Amino acid sequence: xxxxxxxxxxxxxxxxxxxxxxxxxxxxxxxxxxxxxxxxxxxxxxxxxxxxxxxxxxxxxxxxxxxxxxxxxxxxxxxxxxxxxxxxxxxxxxxxxxxxxxxxxxxxxxxxxxxxxxxxxxxxxxxxxxxxxxxxxxxxxxxxxxxxxxxxxxxxxxxxxxxxxxxxxxxxxxxxxxxxxxxxxxxxxxxxxxxxxxxxxxxxxxxxxxxxxxxxxxxxxxxxxxxxxxxxxxxxxxxxxxxxxxxxxxxxxxxxxxxxxxxxxxxxxxxxxxxxxxxxxxxxxxxxxxxxxxxxxxxxxxxxxxxxxxxxxxxxxxxxxxxxxxxxxxxxxxxxxxxxxxxxxxxxxxxxxxxxxxxxxxxxxxxxxxxxxxxxxxxxxxxxxxxxxxxxxxxxxxxxxxxxxxxxxxxxxxxxx
Amino acid sequence: xxxxxxxxxxxxxxxxxxxxxxxxxxxxxxxxxxxxxxxxxxxxxxxxxxxxxxxxxxxxxxxxxxxxxxxxxxxxxxxxxxxxxxxxxxxxxxxxxxxxxxxxxxxxxxxxxxxxxxxxxxxxxxxxxxxxxxxxxxxxxxxxxxxxxxxxxxxxxxxxxxxxxxxxxxxxxxxxxxxxxxxxxxxxxxxxxxxxxxxxxxxxxxxxxxxxxxxxxxxxxxxxxxxxxxxxxxxxxxxxxxxxxxxxxxxxxxxxxxxxxxxxxxxxxxxxxxxxxxxxxxxxxxxxxxxxxx
Numbered sequence: 001x002x003x004x005x006x007x008x009x010x011x012x013x014x015x016x017x018x019x020x021x022x023x024x025x026x027x028x029x030x031x032x033x034x035x036x037x038x039x040x041x042x043x044x045x046x047x048x049x050x051x052x053x054x055x056x057x058x059x060x061x062x063x064x065x066x067x068x069x070x071x072x073x074x075x076x077x078x079x080x081x082x083x084x085x086x087x088x089x090x091x092x093x094x095x096x097x098x099x100x101x102x103x104x105x106x107x108x109x110x111x112x113x114x115x116x117x118x119x120x121x122x123x124x125x126x127x128x129x130x131x132x133x134x135x136x137x138x139x140x141x142x143x144x145x146x147x148x149x150x151x152x153x154x155x156x157x158x159x160x161x162x163x164x165x166x167x168x169x170x171x172x173x174x175x176x177x178x179x180x181x182x183x184x185x186x187x188x189x190x191x192x193x194x195x196x197x198x199x200x201x202x203x204x205x206x207x208x209x210x211x212x213x214x215x216x217x218x219x220x221x222x223x224x225x226x227x228x229x230x231x232x233x234x235x236x237x238x239x240x241x242x243x244x245x246x247x248x249x250x251x252x253x254x255x256x257x258x259x260x261x262x263x264x265x266x267x268x269x270x271x272x273x274x275x276x277x278x279x280x281x282x283x284x285x286x287x288x289x290x291x292x293x294x295x296x297x298x299x300x301x302x303x304x305x306x307x308x309x310x311x312x313x314x315x316x317x318x319x320x321x322x323x324x325x326x327x328x329x330x331x332x333x334x335x336x337x338x339x340x341x342x343x344x345x346x347x348x349x350x351x352x353x354x355x356x357x358x359x360x361x362x363x364x365x366x367x368x369x370x371x372x373x374x375x376x377x378x379x380x381x382x383x384x385x386x387x388x389x390x391x392x393x394x395x396x397x398x399x400x401x402x403x404x405x406x407x408x409x410x411x412x413x414x415x416x417x
Numbered sequence: 418x419x420x421x422x423x424x425x426x427x428x429x430x431x432x433x434x435x436x437x438x439x440x441x442x443x444x445x446x447x448x449x450x451x452x453x454x455x456x457x458x459x460x461x462x463x464x465x466x467x468x469x470x471x472x473x474x475x476x477x478x479x480x481x482x483x484x485x486x487x488x489x490x491x492x493x494x495x496x497x498x499x500x501x502x503x504x505x506x507x508x509x510x511x512x513x514x515x516x517x518x519x520x521x522x523x524x525x526x527x528x529x530x531x532x533x534x535x536x537x538x539x540x541x542x543x544x545x546x547x548x549x550x551x552x553x554x555x556x557x558x559x560x561x562x563x564x565x566x567x568x569x570x571x572x573x574x575x576x577x578x579x580x581x582x583x584x585x586x587x588x589x590x591x592x593x594x595x596x597x598x599x600x601x602x603x604x605x606x607x608x609x610x611x612x613x614x615x616x617x618x619x620x621x622x623x624x625x626x627x628x629x630x631x632x633x634x635x636x637x638x639x640x641x642x643x644x645x646x647x648x649x650x651x652x653x654x655x656x657x658x659x660x661x662x663x664x665x666x667x668x669x670x671x672x673x674x675x676x677x678x679x680x681x682x683x684x685x686x687x688x689x690x691x692x693x694x695x696x697x698x699x700x701x702x703x704x705x706x707x708x709x710x711x
Contacts, residue, residue: 057538188682214681221633221642224436224563225677225684228428231557245539249633256544256560256632258551278634279541 042085043078043343045070045330046105046114048126050093054244055118057273062140062326063088064314066115068306069330071313079337086330087111093118095125102129112343115159115329117141118322120191127156136345136352138333140325142166142269144194147370149414154349157371159329163191164408166289167198167241167268169377169400174287175206178264179236182208185226185250187242188215195241195268211235220246223253231259238265247271248278255282272320275382275393283382283393290378292324292361293394306360318391324360328373331359332366363402369410374402427556429678430671435563437670438570439629443643444650444662445577446621452657453594453614455513456505460520461622461647462640463527468493468623469630469639470531473540482545482631486569489627490620497619501612509611524640531637539636548631566628573621574663581659590614649692655705664703 047066049059066086074083087109091098098117105111106129114130114137117123123139123146130137131153138157144164145151175182182203186192196213203210211233214226230238238259240250247267254265270288297304306327310319319327336352337343356365364375380394400406447461471492472485480488504523508515544562551558581587589610593600597607629639650669654661669688676687695702 052537216681217685219642221639222436222439224432225429225674226681228425228432228557229678232422232425232428245634245636248541252634253560253632256551256562258558258560261558273538277538277541279543281543282541 042083043113043334043337044085044087044105044109044111045333046087046089046102046109046111046116047326047330048089048091048098048101048105048114048116049326050118050122051088051090053093055093057277058271058320058322059118061273061320061323062116062118064317065310065319065323065325065327066330068309068313068319069327069334072309072331073334073338079334079341079343084334091117091122091126093122095121098122099125099129102126103133106130106133106135111135112337113138113330113333115140115326115333120145124151127151127153130155134345136333136348138329140322140329142191144408145190147372147408147413152370152413152415154371155345157329157332157352157366157373159332159373160325161269161289161291161375161377162372162407163194163268164198164201165406166291166377167195168202168406170266170268170287170289170379171199171202171206171208172400173379173398174237174264174266175203175208178266180206180208181211181234181236182239183211183230183233183235183237183263184213184239184241185223185230186213186215186239187218187246189218191243192241196239198268199239199241216242216246218242218246221249223250224257227254227257227259231257231262235263238263240265240267243269244271244274248274248282251286252278252282255284260285270380270382270394271322272393273322276390280383280385280393284384286382287397288380288382290321290380290394291375292319292321293378293380293396294318294391295394296361296378296396296399300362302358302360302362327360328364332357332373335359365402367404367407367410369415370413372407374404374407376400376402377406424556426678428559429674431554431556431559433671433674434667435559435567435670436674437667438567439625439632440643440646440650440669441663441666442566442570442573442625442628443622444647444654444666445574445659446618446625447647448651448654448657448659448662449577449621450615450618451651452659453590454505454509454611455657456516456520456615457513458520458618459517459644460500460524460527461619462642462644463524464493464497464619464622464640465626465629465643466531466635466637466640467496467527468626469542469635470535471623472627472630473535473542473635485627486624490624493623493626494616494620497622498612498616500619501615505615506608506611528637528641535637537637539634542630542635544631562631566632569624569628573624577617577621577659586610586613646688649688651702653692653695653702655702658702658704661702661704 049062051059070084070086089101091101102114114135117126117139118141120143123141123143127137136155138159139146140160142160142163144162146158184196186196265286267288270290275283294307297307307318336348340347340351353366353368362376364373367374377400378396379398381397383393386392450456450458468489471489475485475488505516548562548565551560589605593607593610601607650665651662654665672687672691673684677684
């Protein structure tokens with residue numbers, strides 16, 4: 001039309017006005033606003049965690065820590081000034097609910113990343129959805145299976161430790177110190193079994209002898225009937241391989257039965273929140289593994305910075321171990337996006353694989369074959385009573401340095417090198 | 418099985434009896450209320466839980482465990498009486514299902530209120546200083562506190578038995594359970610009797626919750642967890658029979674304990690198997706009166 005006008009040499013006043021008018025209307029229309037927003041929209045990070053249910057305390061702490069990661073990212077300019085935003089959803093510790101929420105986050109909210117879940121079964125359900133939709137997912141709950149070739153995809157990352165590694169690290173510390181005769185008290189589900197396998201694999205090098213492996217159902221409230229047999233076998237070490245309230249009650253009752261007098265009690269993973277909820281009596285002297293304890297801030301600068309930032313944002317509280325995973329999980333993906341200078345999945349994946357980072361606990365990186373975070377494991381002992389404030393509950397007795405060799409190998413997991 | 422000695426079996430048996438003592442304590446309140454009022458009290462677990470929380474609260478105010486042993490049953494008993502007077506009483510004479518549904522709903526409300534007031538994550542409850550540690554009972558070490566719970570259960574049972582059998586009020590309660598109409602004709606205020614019975618039943622539930630708190634800590638769901646076992650105990654013992662609740666409670670404890678020795682994963686299933694067997698042979702339970710539920 002412009003050509004026609006030029007050619008004819010006629011510049012219709014009316015036509016000009018109409019065009020300008022139409023342009024103005026278009027400029028002000030919702031369509032144009034949408035275009036603008038798409039360019040500067042926030043980077044959405046979906047965060048499905050079990051806010052309600054037995055792990056609610058841990059999940060809420062994960063949200064708090066993830067908020068720290070988001071705030072830091074935004075203060076440092078975001079991704080070309082695009083800010084990040086955390087979309088928290090309650091997965092109710094239910095795989096079906098988690099899958100639905102995740103799908104909703106991807107379809108309706110158009111999130112770029114999913115970080116979260118706090119249960120072996122739930123994270124596998126989320127992983128199935130993200131795999132299919134080709135969205136990067138960083139799991140912040142312990143699992144052995146998520147890294148196995150059958151469940152893994154290139155979109156899967158695992159920021160949390162896995163049972164094989166934590167149990168192994170605690171075993172490597174405890175077996176040479178406390179003895180070779182070991183009794184297991186195990187929660188009868190995949191996670192419990194994985195932890196026992198981790199202990200036994202690590203124990204081979206020390207020639208440990210398994211006296212008994214007693215399996216109990218999840219949600220047991222009285223362990224007394226299981227304890228006399230363990231006592232009668234006189235083990236050097238009792239491994240209590242369960243989690244959450246099961247662990248708190250089992251430790252309390254084992255303490256009541258006087259079992260700490262004749263054997264050392266170890267647990268693969270000892271939670272800060274669990275210790276706070278159960279009080280010092282039950283946990284006193286128990287040895288366990290963890291991915292993070294705020295007390296390492298005396299030695300590790302990044303931990304100090306993270307704790308300070310967390311305290312500032314959340315009324316002086318310190319982050320818990322599972323909380324810290326929320327921070328690490330979100331932070332690594334955002335830093336990957338920044339390094340890639342893009343939100344395109346393939347570019348971000350390549351960037352995250354190349355990251356060597358120390359965000360809050362010392363050096364870490366993701367192993368290329370299975371995207372497992374290779375990181376240190378802290379061996380902690382529960383104190384008889386807090387000395388420096390209520391949060392002072394553990395002594396870090398040893399730190400196992402990040403080491404690929406302590407994980408199950410890529411071949412064992414079914415990956416082709 | 419290696420290491421199966423006489424001491425171990427004796428210890429396992431004893432552990433089962435101690436476990437049973439807690440079931441007995443929980444189930445007698447349930448049985449008392451059903452036997453006298455024909456109310457299947459689904460809120461019994463909630464009163465048990467409230468007992469633990471009241472204890473927790475009193476201790477946080479500076480009270481001690483021994484004071485709680487008196488205060489908790491009183492407070493929970495009075496709240497039980499309020500529930501009976503204003504919620505359950507209007508439903509008498511409408512059959513067994515009305516109070517059942519009411520108490521079922523009530524238990525949800527109570528648990529939710531506790532969650533709002535105290536949070537969902539639970540609290541530790543330390544064993545009282547005097548009762549910490551384990552003592553050698555000849556066959557091995559056994560927690561002092563569990564021995565104390567057995568003693569407490571025995572005292573409550575003895576007290577309840579003396580009250581029902583040896584006091585005139587007990588006589589009225591027993592008569593009221595048999596034939597409320599005749600008792601009413603004799604000039605007794607049956608409504609008042611039932612009020613007290615419900616109060617006593619919930620008071621014992623509250624005490625049981627307090628006694629269980631140092632064993633496993635305190636969470637809002639603690640009552641729901643034990644309710645299934647308690648109904649097995651009352652059904653096996655015979656709905657409404659206090660003697661039956663005692664025998665069945667101890668039996669359930671021992672069955673759980675002995676199953677745990679050989680097949681721990683079957684422990685929870687075993688009590689339902691026990692219930693099925695008993696019901697096949699004696700549909701009304703050990704000491705139950707036939708037709709009470711109909």
